[in-house]
Amino acid sequence: MAGTVRIEHLVTSGTFSLDGGTWEVDNNVWIVGDDDEAVVIDAAHDADAVLEALGDRRLSAIVCTHAHDDHVNAAPALSDATGAPVLLHPDDQVLWELAHPNRRPGGALADGDELKVAGIGLQVLHTPGHAPGAVCLYAPELGALFSGDTLFAGGPGATGRSYSDFGVIITSIRDRLLALPGETVVHTGHGEKTGIAAEAPHLAEWVARGW
Incomplete structure (x- = not known):
């Protein structure tokens, strides 16, 4: 069960x-599951590549x-090909409609x-700032956090565009x-993974720099 669960990564x-x-x-696309079942975190750009990675799961x-x-x-x-629902925090509906004006997500995420x-749990953490409905997913059994664009190796996600807020993302982080265990591995939305212990000491620097 939990021992067979793995994290797979596509770019x-x-x-x-x-x-x-x-x-x-x-973009980083994350697949979490075992040989039978999986979830996809952030279906970016290429549904066929994700389907190939999923195989018959x-x-x-x-x-x-x-x-x-x-x-x-x-x-x-990807939803049409598999029947899986697309799950999104409702606070990001305005951004979803910019990408898909004629289609609604299949379900709502809540903090x-x-x-x-x-056999394992992915805990939904509402972490607004980069976007109003941004969430991270924490898998304690895997010691893993899927941070989307909220936290990267070296700092917070960008907040210079519409619907973003620097003060809010800092509060979320x-x-x-940063309240999660220091050994938690952070699987990001773009670029290299990092860890909570690696990023936590730099919070004051980010605030001072304003990014």
């Missing part, structure tokens, strides 16, 4: 568009850490929810993420 490439600009980006959910288009642009196609996959 997919495409674009991120908001506030009239478009940028080339590489049952996909129980497509979890969106937030609704910036680079994190959700492959979610409807304190626990998603079950392959300080109160929700």
Whole structure:
């Protein structure tokens, strides 16, 4: 059961568009599960690549850490191919509608929810700031946090665009993420993974720099 659960990682490439600009980006897609069942965290850019990685496993959910288009642009196609619901925090509906104006998510995430996959729990932590409905997923049995774009190796996610707030993301990181065990591995939305113990000492520096 829990001993067979694994974390798999794909990198997919495409674009991120908001506030009239478009940028080339590489996104991390995380698959958590065992040989029979899995969840996908952030279906970015390439549904076919995610389907190939899943193989014949049952996909129980497509979890969106937030609704910036680079994190959700492959979610409807992946849902259509597998029947798995797309789960999103309702506070990010405004961003979802920018990416998918004619389609609604399949279910809502709320702070304190626990998603079950392959016998383990993924705890939903509402961590607004990068986006109003941003969430992180904490898997204590795996010692893992899936941070989306809330926390990266070296600092918080960007807050310079619409629907973001620097003070709010700092509060989210300080109160929700840095309170986790220091040995927790942080699997990020872009770039390299990090750890709570590696990032915690730098909170005051981030606040002083204002990013």
